Amino acid sequence: MKIYYGGHSSFMIENGEFTVLIDPFMLSEDMKKASPSIIALTHGHGDHIGNAAEISIKKKAPILAVFELANYFAEKGCETIDGHIGGKIKFDFGYVKFVNSLHGNSSPEGRYTGNPCGFIVDMNGIRVYHAGDTGLFGDMALIAEQTPVDVFLCPIGDKYTMGPEDALKAVSLVRPKVVVPMHFNTFDLIAQDAEDFKEKVEGLGIGVTAVVMSKGDVLNYPM
Ligand code: NI
Ligand code: MN
Helix, strand or coil: CEEEEEECCEEEEECCCCEEEECCCCCCHHHHHCCCCEEECCCCCHHHHCCHHHHHHHHCCCEEEEHHHHHHHHCCCCCEEEECCCCEEEECCEEEEEEECCCCCECCCCCECCCCEEEEEEECCEEEEECCCCCCCCCHHHHHHHCCCCEEEEECCCCCCCCHHHHHHHHHHHCCCEEEEECCCCCHHHCCCHHHHHHHHHHCCCCCEECCCCCCCEEECCC
């Protein structure tokens, strides 16, 4: 599996056959060239959907989102796959499961677009947990108990999501093999020291490796 980072909360996960693009607000050159199989959106805020409608139509990639947000994109002419918190959408590669997140969810015009969410992407049995925009919640442990997590994509920016202290607690609840911090340094308001976060994660002594990615980086997993 390869995990590409576009910056902010934008990732692309692929196994050579299927490509899942998540929250494509920013794209690396590799991501611009790719043909995603699906585009999964955690919520409707502008710093997550980016040009998702345009990409979806141009690349013929359906938008996967909660019911209300999927309807918003269907009205824009996109093919959509809807579901809701707790549900799994099955694919040949595995599944994408909707899990809860603590945040808001509206379109750039201010329209209500349902609950925000995170995703568990299971690709050939390797699981990536993209937490979306969220505060810390104890059920992260329950999510990971149901679906043990290999790679945890975790916001650390503070102000609109968990900050580094709460993200550190989230790592201890989820107990992934690898954590990748996201949703920081895109704007001054969410400036954080990711290297310091990495040190603290590894200082937990629970066998979690922190990988700090920059736009354009690719993580090969298993590492
Ligand atoms: Ni948001
Ligand atoms: Mn955000």
